[in-house]
Amino acid sequence: MNVAIIGSGGREHALALAISKSKQLEKLFILPGNPGTGKIGKNVHIDFKYHELIIKFCLDEKVDLVVVGPEIPLIDGLTDKLVSQKLKVFGPSKNAARLEGEKSFAKNLMKEYGIPTAAYEIFDKEDHQKALTYLSKIKYPTVIKADGIAAGKGVVIAENFESASSAIDDCFINSSFGNAGDKVVIEEFMTGLEASIFAITDGTDFILLPAAQDHKRIFDGDKGKNTGGMGAYAPTPFVDEKILHDVSEKIVKPTLRAMQEKGATYSGCLYCGLMLTDEGPKVVEFNCRFGDPETQVVLPLLDGDFLELLYSVASGNLSNNAVRYNGGSSVCVVAASSGYPDSYKIGKNITGIEKVESKSLLVYHAGTKEVAGEILTNGGRVLGVTSVIEENNLTKAKQTVYDAISQINFDGIYYRKDISDKAQIKI
Numbered sequence: 001m002n003v004a005i006i007g008s009g010g011r012e013h014a015l016a017l018a019i020s021k022s023k024q025l026e027k028l029f030i031l032p033g034n035p036g037t038g039k040i041g042k043n044v045h046i047d048f049k050y051h052e053l054i055i056k057f058c059l060d061e062k063v064d065l066v067v068v069g070p071e072i073p074l075i076d077g078l079t080d081k082l083v084s085q086k087l088k089v090f091g092p093s094k095n096a097a098r099l100e101g102e103k104s105f106a107k108n109l110m111k112e113y114g115i116p117t118a119a120y121e122i123f124d125k126e127d128h129q130k131a132l133t134y135l136s137k138i139k140y141p142t143v144i145k146a147d148g149i150a151a152g153k154g155v156v157i158a159e160n161f162e163s164a165s166s167a168i169d170d171c172f173i174n175s176s177f178g179n180a181g182d183k184v185v186i187e188e189f190m191t192g193l194e195a196s197i198f199a200i201t202d203g204t205d206f207i208l209l210p211a212a213q214d215h216k217r218i219f220d221g222d223k224g225k226n227t228g229g230m231g232a233y234a235p236t237p238f239v240d241e242k243i244l245h246d247v248s249e250k251i252v253k254p255t256l257r258a259m260q261e262k263g264a265t266y267s268g269c270l271y272c273g274l275m276l277t278d279e280g281p282k283v284v285e286f287n288c289r290f291g292d293p294e295t296q297v298v299l300p301l302l303d304g305d306f307l308e309l310l311y312s313v314a315s316g317n318l319s320n321n322a323v324r325y326n327g328g329s330s331v332c333v334v335a336a337s338s339g340y341p342d343s344y345k346i347g348k349n350i351t352g353i354e355k356v357e358s359k360s361l362l363v364y365h366a367g368t369k370e371v372a373g374e375i376l377t378n379g380g381r382v383l384g385v386t387s388v389i390e391e392n393n394l395t396k397a398k399q400t401v402y403d404a405i406s407q408i409n410f411d412g413i414y415y416r417k418d419i420s421d422k423a424q425i426k427i
Contacts (some may be wrong), residue, residue, distance in 0.1 A: 001022075001024045001025055001026055001027055001059060001064045001065060001068075001307065001311070002027040002028075002062055002063045002064050002065075003019055003025060003027070003029070003058075003063065003064065003065045003067065003307065004029040004030075004031060004044075004054075004057070004058055004061070004063045004065070004066045004067070005019070005026050005028070005030045005033075005037070005041075005066075005067045005069060006028075006031050006048050006067065006068045006069055006070070006073055006078070007030070007031075007033070007048060007068070007069030007070045007290055008032050008033055008034050008037075008048075008052065009069070009070070009292060009366050009367070009381075010069075010292055010293060010295075010296055010334075010364040010365065010366035010381070010383075010384040011069050011289075011290055011291075011292035011293075011295045011296070012030060012033070012034075012037060012063070012069040012070075013036040013037050013040075013070060013296075013364040013365050013366070013384075014290075014295045014296045014299050014300075014344050014364055014384075015067060015290065015295065015299070016030055016033075016037045016040045016041055016301040017040055017299070017300075017362070018300075018302070018306040018307075019067070019301060019306055019307045019310070020040045020041065021083070021085070021305075021306065021383050022106065022305050022306060022307035023305055023309065024307055024308065025109040027041070027042070028040065028041030028045050029041055029042050029057075029061065029063070030042070030043050030044065030074050030124050031043075031044045031046045031047075031048065031057070032044065032045045032046055032047055032048075032165070034365040034366075034368055034369075035335055035365050035368050035369065035370040035375055036363070036364060036365030036368070037365070038370075041075065045058060046073070048068075048070060048073045048078070049072075049073070049076075050223075051073070051076070051077075051078050051081050052080065053299055054082075054086055055067075055081060055082060055087075058087055059061060059084065059085060059087070059116070059297060063087065064311070064363070065088050065090065065310060065311050065314055066082050066087055066089045066090070066091075067088075067089075067090045067091065067310055068090065068091035068268075068289070068297075069289060069290070070289065071097070071100050071101070071149060071263055071287065071288055072098075072149065074091050074092060074094070074097040074268075074288050074289060075094065075097045075098075075100065075101035075149065076090075076094070077093075077094035079091045079092060079093050079094070079097075079119040080093050080094050081380065085117055088311065088314040088315060089314055090268055090269075090310040090311075090313055090314045091267075091268045091269075091289065092267055092268040092288050092290075093264065093265075093267075095262075095263070095264035095281040096259055096264045096265065096266040096267070096268075096288065097161055097288040098264070098269075099255075099259075099266070099286040099287075099288055100149070100285075100286055100287045100288040100289075101148065101149060101288070102147060102148065103136045103146075103147050103148075103185045103285070104122045104147050104183055104185055105147050106283075106285070106286050107120050107122070107185055108122075109255070109258050109259075109262070110255075110283060110304075112258070113255070113257070113258040114254065115250065115254050115255060115258075115283060116250060116251065116279070116280060116281065116282040116283065117284075117354070118143070118179045118187040118188040118189075118190050118275075118282060118284070119187070119188040120149070120185050120186060120187045120188065121134060121185075121186050122147075122183065122184070122185055122186075123168075123183070123184050123186065124182065124183050125171075125172045125182045125183065126153075128168065128172045128173075129184065131168050131172075131184065132168065134186065135161055135164045135165060135168070135186070136161060138186075140158065140159055140160050140161070140164070140189075141155070141157055141158060141159050141358050142157075142158050142160070142164060142186060142187065142188070142189055143155065143157055143186070143187040143188070143189055144156045144158055144164060144167040144168065144171075144184055144185075144186055144187075145184060145185045145186075145187065146171055146177040146180045146181040146183075146184060147180065147181070147182070147183035147184060147185060148177070148178075148179060148180025148182075148183075149180055150177040150180045150181070154171075154177045154180060154181065155157065155216075155226050156170075156226075157189065157276070157355070159387060163270060164177070164186075168184065171184050171194070172184075185226045190275040190282060190284070191275075191277065191279055191387055192211075192275045192276045192277040192278070192423065193236075193238055193275075193276045193278070194213060194214070194273070194274065194275055194284065195211045195212070195236050195238070195239050195243075195245050195246075195274045195281075196211065196212045196213065196232070196271065196272070196273055196274070196278060196290070196291050197211050197212075197239070197247055197271075197272045197274060198269050198270070198271055198272075198290060198294070198295075198298060198317070199252045199269070199270040199272060200268075200269055200309060200310075200313060201252075201256060201266060201267060201268070201270055201313065202267050202312070202313045202315075202316050202317060202318040203230070203260065203265040203266055203267045203320075204256065204260075204314070204400070205261075205318040205320065206248075206252055206256065206318065207309075207320055208244060208247065208248065208252070208323075209298050209302070209323075210235040210298055210301050210302075210325050211234065211235055211236045211239035211244075212232050212233065212234035212235070212236060212291070212297055212298050213232060213233055213236045213420075213422065213423065214229050214231075214232045214273075214291060214294055214296040214326065215229065215230045215231045215232065215416060215418075215419055216229060216230070216325070217230070218230060218336075218340070218341060218416075219416070220416050220417055220418045221418065225342075226248060226341070227300065227336075227340065227341045227380075227381070228292065228334075228341070228380075229291070229292055229293045229294075229334065229381070230293075230334045230336065230379055230381075230415070230416045230419070231293060231331070231332050231333045231334050231415070231416055231419035231420075232291075232293045232294045232296065232297050232320065232331075232418040232419070233297055233330065233394060233397070233398075233419060233423055234294070234297040234298050234301055234329065234333040235325070235329065235330070235392065236423060237300065237423055238276065238423075239276075239396070243276065243280075243281055246280050246281050247272060247274065247281050250280070250281070251272060251274075251281065251283060252270065252272065253260050255270065255286070256270075257427040260365075261359075267314075267316070267384050268288065268313065268314060269288075269289055269290050270286065270287075270288070270293075271286060271287035271288070271289065271291045272286065273285040273286070273291075273404075275286065278396065280372070282310075287401050292366075293332045293334055293364075293384050296330075296362070296364050296384045296386050297330035297331065297332045297386060298330075300328070300330050300362065300386070300388040301325055301326055301328050301329070301330055302323040302324065302325065302326065302390075303323065303324055303325075303326040304321075304322050304323035304324055305322050305323065306322070308321055309322035309323050316371065326390075327390070327391065327392060328389055328390050328391060329386060329389045329391065329392045329393055329396075329397045330386060330387060330388045330389070330397060331386065331387050331394065331397040331398050331400075331401045331420045332364075332385065332386040332387075332401070332419070333384075333385050333386075333401050333402065333405050333415050333416065334366070334382075334383070334384055334385075334415060334416075334417050335379050335381075335382050335383040335384075335385060335408060335410075335413055335414075335415050336381050336382060336413075336414045336415060337377055337379070337381075337382055337412055337413075337414070338366070338412030338413070338414050339380075339412070340380035340381065340414070341380060342382055342414070345377075345412065346367075346376070346377050346379065347376050347377065348376060348377040348410040348411040348412060349374055349375075349376055349380070349410060349411075350368065350375045350376065350377060350382070350383070350408070350409070350410040351408070351409050352407045352408035352409055353383070353408060355407050355408075356385070356404040356405075356407050356408065359388075359389060360388055360389060360390075360400060361385070361386070361387055361400060361401070361404045362384075362385075362386045362387075362388060363383055363384070363385055363386070363408070364382045364383065364384035364385075364386060365383060366379060366382060366383060366384055367379015367380060367381050367382045367383075368382060368383070376411055382410065382413075383408065385401055385404055385405040385408060385415075387400035387401035387404070388402065394420050394423050394424065395424060397420070398419070398420045398421075398424070401419075402417070
């Protein structure tokens with residue numbers, strides 16, 4: 001089977017590594033890929049915004065399956081264009097990807113179908129004053145989200161009216177998130193433990209992969225600005241069978257049914273970002289693709305044939321037994337550039353990767369480039385340093401990953417020191 005993965009980050013590196021283990025794989029292409037994926041398959045320097053070039057390449061190379069990694073090409077309708085050319089695609093249609101691309105759509109859908117989520121109100125740019133009036137009357141903290149895609153950074157947890165009104169100004173006046181901030185969702189602040197669960201679905205049937213927990217804030221103790229994700233671990237010890245049952249029955253099943261009834265059957269990976277409240281799991285957000293960095297810790301914990309799973313979904317007939325949890329544990333720590341998620345410098349030489357890579361330690365490339373045989377920084381989130389332990393022992397997994405990341409270096413390297421600590425408290 002010839003497979004093309006669309007994307008260039010740590011998530012795509014993890015997808016490539018998992019797919020490369022399949023005996024059904026013949027050729028693996030990554031468009032455009034990164035220095036890490038280049039060691040697994042063939043990088044093809046086509047940016048994911050060039051849909052027609054991607055289609056031509058896939059047809060010319062007789063690609064049997066296209067796996068779309070990032071959200072933007074999905075939201076822009078790449079799946080629809082590929083499918084129109086009789087290509088099989090893992091990833092939802094443009095209409096289905098609205099679950100991530102328009103937070104207001106997702107919230108209204110959940111309200112209509114009784115899917116548990118935070119209480120909310122929606123305001124357009126023209127409703128600036130109404131939004132401020134609303135903010136003057138509510139309890140704090142509250143959550144303010146740009147309606148569109150903002151690379152994981154369009155969310156503000158406001159502790160008081162001043163910070164909330166500033167967040168509204170950033171969206172409506174300063175256009176900090178471009179058109180994505182022309183509409184905002186103001187949500188009730190939920191308390192509890194967060195978890196990320198991937199539902200792999202053909203639109204009707206689905207399986208749930210092991211639960212992970214992401215760490216969005218830049219600093220230890222969940223302080224500072226939101227990022228695209230500073231680390232993750234799996235499995236989460238506080239997601240038990242009852243919670244998984246609730247997620248299946250109260251969240252995934254009704255969401256898939258709702259999408260079918262809206263004429264937007266959802267096929268691919270439905271990322272369920274959850275808050276485990278005293279009232280049960282509630283949806284924080286839906287994403288239309290695998291989460292990053294959760295993918296980096298979930299996929300190494302799967303035995304079986306991951307490619308078979310993705311191909312079965314793209315063929316419209318989910319293979320329920322293609323993969324299974326292998327009993328292990330994993331912790332991913334993101335090595336970021338100093339200054340991220342704001343301004344940062346690139347082009348810094350990275351050392352130590354080869355020294356730590358092993359069966360139990362993976363280094364996913366997220367924002368890197370290769371120049372004259374040297375690996376340099378090329379983004380805010382540079383590497384996903386990830387331990388993979390054969391036993392479910394997050395204490396050991398954490399020790400392994402931090403021992404390794406201490407041996408990797410580049411000018412301005414920054415990473416959180418507390419990834420997976422919340423799991424240790426619960427064990």
